[in-house]
Amino acid sequence: MKNIRLISVLLFGIFISMLLVSAETISYVQPDNVTGAVKDTGAINVIAAYYLGYRLFDTLFEILVFTVAVQGVVYLLGHIPTLEQHKPMREKAIIIYTDLIFGASLITGMYIAVAGHISAGGGFVGGIVGATGAVLVFLTMPMEDIENEFNHKYMAIWEAVILITIFILALIPILKGMSPMENFLPLGTPGHIISGGIIPIVDTLIGIKVLIGAVTIAQTFIKHRGVF
Amino acid sequence: MSIDIQIYPSLLTLVPMLFAPLFLLFRTKLVQKLLASLIIILDLLIIYRLTLIMPLDEYTGGWILRGIHLRFDNLSLIYTLLFVTVIGTSWLSSFKKNYPPLFYFLTSILLSTLNTSAITLDLFNIYVMLELSSIIAYILIAMKDNWKHLWASLKYLMISYFAFTMYLTAVGLIYMHTGTLDISRITGEIPPIIVSMLIVPLLLKSGVFPVSMWLPAAHSLAPTEVSAILSGSFVKMGSIVIFRLINTPILKQAYTPITLIALLSALTGVILAYNESNVKRILAFHTISQMGYVLAGGPVYGALHAFNHGIFKSLLFFTVGDQVEETGHYDIKALKHAKFPMHRYIFLVIGVLGISGVPLFSGFISKSMIIHHIPIYGKVVLILASVGTVASMSKLVSIGYRKSSIKLIPHYIIMATIIILVGIRYIEHVISLWTIIESLIVIIVGITIFLVIHPKHIPRILEKLDIMVIEYMLTLITVWAILYM
Amino acid sequence: MIYIAIAVVIFAIGGIGIIWKDNILLKLLSLGIMNAGVVALFVSIAGLKYRIPAILNTSGPYADPLPQAVIITSIVIGFATMSLALVFTMLISLKKGTLSSKKLQEDIDREH
Amino acid sequence: MEVTLGFMGIIFAIGVVLSHNPMRAVIFMGAFSITMATYYYAMGAPDVAMAEATLGAVFTTFIYVVAMKHRGSIKVAYIRKEPFFFKTNNGFAGSEYHLLKRFADKNAMHLEITRIAEIPSHKDLQTDRSFQFDIICGGLKDSLSLPGYTPLPYHLRGFAIYVKTDSEDIYESLEDFLVGDVNEEY
Structure with missing residues (x-):
């Protein structure tokens, strides 16, 4: 077995060195991608203009990838029995601080999500930032409290509803005689928080969706595996 | 709306x-x-x-x-x-x-x-x-x-x-x-x-x-x-x-290595399938072989074969899979004691006729189209692969059937109808004396092989993770070398 | 061009890790490195000429926004694949008590 | 600046690939992700950097740590016997305990230890459902006959750890471990 691995590492090495050698022959063409994007989408963050404007189609699938992974993790981990020995940290100071951090991270995450079209960030990052705070709270809570406050069923329903809302937002333009995934709301003044048509709306929805999904993943892992 | x-x-x-x-x-x-x-x-x-x-x-x-x-x-x-x-x-x-x-x-x-x-x-x-x-x-x-x-x-x-x-x-x-x-x-x-x-x-x-x-x-x-x-x-x-x-410029000159790999795949798939005794794995190896046909066929005939293959392969997987789930046996010898019920066996045979390229069934159309539009070395390989297909499919058919009450199962019927409809509708495009003789010879030789040569158990060394990586790397370097020359 | 080279080297380290490691967890970590290598490649392509992020409240010339926009998708896909792979690994190790890919493969062979 | 960050990334990546212990590899991975996030930021891609920092560095590391906790467990029953297996004020001790502990650490498994009073009788082993241990140990002679268990003699002649015959993989890997024929490369 060792020999076989050695041979494949050698082959891989040869291939990579060939790639490095032939990288000289690859020219570089920088297309003019920046001008016009703001006029088209109303978002001054051109990356967001691509991410949620021109290539919204990819982003829809990206959300689906995340959802599929969450659903798969929940389903597959459901096979193993839940762990009895979740031992939360119950010191008062830790509880208060984690709660504070949770609140702060939710607000930060929300801001990052909503302002995705005027500064760096966006829905995905915002959602995960919020979820990180929630994970801290999980360390201090008994399992029943976690299950009551972050109820699996309600979270699943919300997740599905938000997903459907995003897809409907992508489909509405057809009814107005435009092509699907077109930005059908007024674009507003670039640079303001209310601008960019559907981009901030979709960003917010993605943020909430990702928050729920990441919390679900973390909760399932903790439920079946315990923390640390 | x-x-x-x-x-x-x-x-x-x-x-x-x-x-x-x-x-x-x-x-x-x-x-x-x-x-x-x-x-x-x-x-x-x-x-x-x-x-x-x-x-x-x-x-x-x-x-x-x-x-x-x-x-x-x-x-x-x-x-x-x-x-x-x-x-x-x-x-x-x-x-x-x-x-x-x-x-x-x-x-x-x-x-x-x-x-x-x-x-x-x-x-x-x-x-x-x-x-x-x-x-x-x-x-x-x-x-x-x-x-x-x-x-x-x-x-x-x-x-x-x-x-x-x-x-x-x-x-x-x-x-x-x-x-x-x-x-x-x-x-x-x-x-x-x-x-x-x-x-x-x-x-x-x-x-x-x-x-x-x-x-x-x-x-x-x-x-x-x-x-x-x-x-x-x-x-x-x-x-x-x-x-x-x-x-596109990406693949303009790159079709040769793909054709070569496709031909290799068409042949190896049936060889592995013939020597396998797990029925579902036989079908899986046939997928490897038939995908070789698809890629060798190019965008017109290959696409047609992809359609046909999708239909008859899912019919085969439905019938065989239902049988396996009902009896719990994967092995072909064990299945000979638990034979197919009549209503399932008929559809299995339709699927087998499709995949073997018998006239009046859909596989015949696309297979003969592919075989007639490929260079001569490809022709030989693909005909050999067809012989192998018939031989290993005979193993499935040889399980046999038992009498049972007639049941109408809608998804079997849909798939079988598509196979036969495509097979009859487009037959005028490929039918000639030569194709019919060819398919008859393939079938006869295939069945003879099934009767004469006994399958051997091949160890599954190719499916180890490390070997899979080395196969991948070798293919990568081979494709690059062929393109570079 | 050195940025492209850095990205390709990180990619190569990840690839070698996948091939060489026997422990599944370490294989998965190497997959993560490989993915990071590709992300670095795309970011390098975007910043090959100019490095000012394309947020138009500063003045240009800006980095190419398209590779940056598409590669975020790849990070998410990497995360999703990784968490699924970890779940598979956990379930396998619960059942078989080993994480060695060699051993698992031998077990599969023994059952036939 | 960017080149330095890139080389730091390469070094951390090599660290991940070279470490044998999964936990150390995960820590290296976290450092690698943070470095790469900074690198992306320096290359003019703040959005990518934020995604990498939150998803790659924080969340993935968290999931790894939780997932790595203890994968699989071995149920061990022991009979208290002083130099082999006994309980002290701060945990367990003894030669057989340390042997098993090292084995479990190597395979990233968790020991569930139960004390039993005496060598279980044949009847207990055959009828009692609560006797579902993978390993029975505690200075046992290798000439005992425990139905359903196979003795694995180790370097002290005449002593054995009894491993359940059904749990084939534990048996084999423990055998490898005890004989010292462990040349798996991680």
Whole structure:
């Protein structure tokens, strides 16, 4: 077995060195991608203009990838029995601080999500930032409290509803005689928080969706595996 | 909603996508049946409307040249029809069994990714489709909580993630070189090393021999409907992307290595299948062999064969898989004691006649088209492969049947009807004295081989993870070397 | 060009890790490195000429926004694949008590 | 600046690939992700950097740590016997305990230890459902006959650890471990 691995590492090495050698022959063409994007989408963050404007189609699938992974993790981990020995940290100071951090991270995450079209960030990052705070709270809570406050069923329903809302937002333009995934709301003044048509709306929805999904993943892992 | 909504190719994807989360919200059987049929009917309607105005180009969001380029043409028509049919019939079959709502959620998203792969012309979009559909496949294979399934799935995950990361690197380098991700706008020469990095992951996805030894374990361990979906529609995704790339600078000179690999795959697949005793693995090895035919056939005849293969392979997986689930035996010797009931055996035979290329069945059409449009060395290899197909399919037929009450099973009937209809409708394009004699000779020689040569057990050394990686690397370097010369 | 080289080297380290490691967890970590290598490649392509992020409240010339926009998708896909792979690994190790890919493969062979 | 960050990334990546212990590899991975995020930021891609920092560095590391906790467990029953297996104020001790502990650490498994009073009788082993141990140990002679268990003699002649015959993989890997024939490369 060792020999076989050695041979494949050698082959891989040869291939990579060939790639490095032939990288000289690859020219570089920088297309003019920046001008016009703001006029088209109303978002001054051109990356967001691509991410949620021109290539919204990819982003829809990206959300689906995340959802599929969450659903798969929940389903597959459901096979193993839940762990009895979740031992939360119950010191008062830790509880208060984690709660504070949770609140702060939710607000930060929300801001990052909503302002995705005027500064760096966006829905995905915002959602995960919020979820990180929630994970801290999980360390201090008994399992029943976690299950009551972050109820699996309600979270699943919300997740599905938000997903459907995003897809409907992508489909509405057809009814107005435009092509699907077109930005059908007024674009507003670039640079303001209310601008960019559907981009901030979709960003917010993605943020909430990702928050729920990441919390679900973390909760399932903790439920079946315990923390640390 | 008025009837004159303008129709777009992207609707093919957005419709299953929109309905998919509903499967998780409403978990009763009745609603799930309704939703499934709604998705299939809407998709078929959209395909019908699109055929009236094809070929049709769309840039997503209406942003010309900046949105993602989608195109609906003949190739897309064949493939989307196949995907909708296979997934629709699998749903039909799954309602009799106890599948969780997650299955419907995943398969309807799978349908939308497959549809997208049939219409997209964007290299990065293709990457997303490759990854999403593979993620769905990992979960579907691992749905049974058995460590063998989990290991098959994990093995597949590692090798394909490795490959797709390489594909993404190639996409990045192509973007750097040409300044675009749109296949139809790529101009100029692409260095061969990038082409090989781009092509081999697609070959892995299409399930041809040296790079796809994940396929037998995954396809044979999965439940019946999942096997049918995987073999019938999922592996076709790589082939359509390759066909899309054929007339572009990327693949202009690169078709030789693909043809060679395809021919190798066609032959090796049947050899491995003949020496196998697990019935579902026989079918999985046939997928490897038949995908060789598809890729050797090129965008016209290959696409037709992909359609035909999807239909008869899912019929075979339905019949054999149902039998295996009913009796619990995978081994062909054990199955000889638990024979097929009559109503299942008939459809098994129809599927076998289709895959063996007997006149009046669909396999005959596309196989003879491919054999007649390939250079002479390819002809010899493909005829040998056909002989092997007949020989190893005779093993399945030789299990035999027992008398039973007649049952009408709708998904069997749909698939069998398509096989026979295609076989009769297009027969005038290929029929000649020579093709008939050829197919008769193939059948006779195949059955003789089945009677004379006894299969041997081949150890599964090619399916080890380390060996799979080395197969992948070897193919990569071979493709690069052929292109470089 | 050195940025491209850095990205390709990180990619190569990840690839070698996948091939060489026997423990599944370490194989998965190497997959993560490989993915990071590709992300670095795309970011390098975007910043090959100019490095000012394309947020138009500063003045240009800007980095190419398209590779940056598409590669975020790839990070998410990497995360999703990784968490699924970890779940598979956990279930396998619960059942078989080993994480060695060599051993698992031998077990599969023994059952036939 | 950017080049330095890139080389730091390369070094951390090599650290991940070279470390044998999964926990150390995960820590290296976290450092690698943070470095790469900074690198992306320096290359003019703040959005990518934020995605990498939150998803790659924080969340993935969290999931890894939780997933790695203890994968699989071995149920060990022991008979208290002073130099081999006994309980002290701060945990367990003894030669057989340390042997098993090292084995479990190597395979990233978790020991569930139960004390039993005496060598179980044949009847107990055959009828009692609560006797579902993978390993019975505690200075046992290798000439005992415990139905359903196989003795694994180790370097002290005459002593053995009894491993359940059904749990084939534990048996084999423990045998490898005890014989010292462990040349798996991580």
